[in-house]
Amino acid sequence: MKVLAIAYEVKDAGELAKAVKEFNGEADILAVSRAAEQVNEVARYSKRVYRLASKSPYAIYKALENLVERGGYQLLIAEGYRNLRDALSRLAGSLDLPMITDAYTIRILDGEKVLVERGFLSERAKMKVEVPLPAIVLFIPRFTEPLEPGEEGEVIELAPTEGPEKVLDVKPKAMGDVNLEEADIIVGVGRGFKAKEDLHLAFELAELLGGQVGCTRPIAADLKWLSEDRWIGISGKRVAPKLYIAIGISGSPQHMSGVQNAKIIVAINKDKSAPIFKQADYGVVADLYQFVPILIQKLKEKKAKG
Numbered sequence: 001m002k003v004l005a006i007a008y009e010v011k012d013a014g015e016l017a018k019a020v021k022e023f024n025g026e027a028d029i030l031a032v033s034r035a036a037e038q039v040n041e042v043a044r045y046s047k048r049v050y051r052l053a054s055k056s057p058y059a060i061y062k063a064l065e066n067l068v069e070r071g072g073y074q075l076l077i078a079e080g081y082r083n084l085r086d087a088l089s090r091l092a093g094s095l096d097l098p099m100i101t102d103a104y105t106i107r108i109l110d111g112e113k114v115l116v117e118r119g120f121l122s123e124r125a126k127m128k129v130e131v132p133l134p135a136i137v138l139f140i141p142r143f144t145e146p147l148e149p150g151e152e153g154e155v156i157e158l159a160p161t162e163g164p165e166k167v168l169d170v171k172p173k174a175m176g177d178v179n180l181e182e183a184d185i186i187v188g189v190g191r192g193f194k195a196k197e198d199l200h201l202a203f204e205l206a207e208l209l210g211g212q213v214g215c216t217r218p219i220a221a222d223l224k225w226l227s228e229d230r231w232i233g234i235s236g237k238r239v240a241p242k243l244y245i246a247i248g249i250s251g252s253p254q255h256m257s258g259v260q261n262a263k264i265i266v267a268i269n270k271d272k273s274a275p276i277f278k279q280a281d282y283g284v285v286a287d288l289y290q291f292v293p294i295l296i297q298k299l300k301e302k303k304a305k306g
Contacts, residue, residue: 003027006078007035014146044149057086058163098131142240185211192248251276
């Protein structure tokens with residue numbers, strides 16, 4: 001069976017290659033966006049890599065349409081980035097292919113069907129979906145550990161196809177230099193913080209731990225205290241840190257779906273009935289303005305002692 005994996009980041013290539021190895025051996029890879037910029041690293045996960053120097057959903061869609069029609073790929077897999085959802089949705093409509101999103105696991109049945117486990121109800125439940133091949137499957141980001149890279153494979157350049165739309169101007173959203181998907185430790189902040197200036201507590205704690213600061217939807221979208229690249233949740237980023245410290249976060253399903261793959265979750269909230277305590281590995285019932293400064297001081301003292 002021919003499988004094509006679409007990598008948006010280099011790490012995606014390793015994760016998708018590992019998933020495919022368990023049921024098919026290997027896959028060809030289409031490297032787009034940042035993965036295309038580091039295509040030599042991507043090429044260590046496949047014998048054949050197509051490079052498309054674009055992140056345009058239309059350009060990705062047209063490249064995939066061409067590859068599927070002449071390459072005979074029966075299964076297309078990717079991780080659920082917004083641009084890839086857009087491109088693959090267009091492809092599914094164009095070629096009349098079934099498309100499954102938010103997958104955790106995948107199995108091939110008799111070489112004719114694909115069985116996928118996915119989340120629903122804001123990730124509060126899981127379901128199994130079975131569709132015939134050919135098909136498209138989108139995994140949740142960081143769903144597995146990457147495969148160990150091997151020898152560098154062949155790289156084939158693809159020319160982007162311009163869409164019917166004409167871009168008159170580009171005004172990017174204000175973003176920081178944070179990459180939450182790669183962070184091992186994340187300090188999450190929510191509405192328990194009373195003012196933007198108070199977020200310095202979270203940033204100081206994250207710096208001491210060697211981590212990054214993320215946030216809930218209201219902090220980024222409503223209050224705009226932090227940029228949207230720090231937004232964690234079903235409409236934001238999905239992360240899988242080794243440690244997630246949630247400060248002043250109630251624990252809505254929309255937010256918790258973004259941290260479900262965290263190894264350890266620590267919740268700090270003064271409301272002992274907050275839903276997040278049901279999903280946390282460790283919980284601290286305390287006012288963040290009293291507890292976090294003490295935690296910071298203790299960490300400083302430990303660091304000073306070496």
